[in-house]
Amino acid sequence: MMNATQALIEAAREAATRAYAPYSNFYVGAAIRLTDGRIVTGANVENASYGLSLCAETVAIAKIANEELLAEVVEVAVIGGTGAEPVRPCGRCRQVLNEAAQLGKCDLTIHCASGDGKRHETHKLSDLLPYAFGPADLI
Numbered sequence: 001m002m003n004a005t006q007a008l009i010e011a012a013r014e015a016a017t018r019a020y021a022p023y024s025n026f027y028v029g030a031a032i033r034l035t036d037g038r039i040v041t042g043a044n045v046e047n048a049s050y051g052l053s054l055c056a057e058t059v060a061i062a063k064i065a066n067e068e069l070l071a072e073v074v075e076v077a078v079i080g081g082t083g084a085e086p087v088r089p090c091g092r093c094r095q096v097l098n099e100a101a102q103l104g105k106c107d108l109t110i111h112c113a114s115g116d117g118k119r120h121e122t123h124k125l126s127d128l129l130p131y132a133f134g135p136a137d138l139i
């Protein structure tokens with residue numbers, strides 16, 4: 001029987017199969033759980049102009065933002081590549097996730113999984129992005 005964390009990581013792994021990553025061949029999937037239990041996924045979308053590439057977490061957050069559900073984000077799983085090292089959100093994605101965290105007044109739980117499926121580690125966003133700048137600072 002799969003627990004909730006394993007299910008979220010599994011959703012991220014499935015999402016990664018839909019990445020468009022012909023330049024890096026590094027397939028990343030993100031799965032984001034909302035307060036009502038729904039899971040929204042994303043995968044990285046690269047571009048021939050490399051610097052324009054979108055990360056999996058950012059794609060998932062964009063989908064959520066367009067449904068006006070940013071404040072409902074509670075938990076995130078990220079998985080990538082095929083190696084043994086857990087994939088951790090890049091700096092820009094930490095900032096993108098922080099927007100949802102501050103709107104929902106929720107310190108997000110972030111599961112970082114290795115592509116080989118053998119390891120994952122769990123962090124709070126406040127540990128990955130301390131002293132964050134967010135919507136509350138613009139008041």
Ligand code: THU
Pocket residue numbers: 021024026028043044045046053054055056057088089090093
């Ligand atoms: N990537 C993500 O999708 N999320 C991250 O947090 C780290 C990096 C993607 C961007 C690029 O398409 C590929 O991984 C290699 O950097």
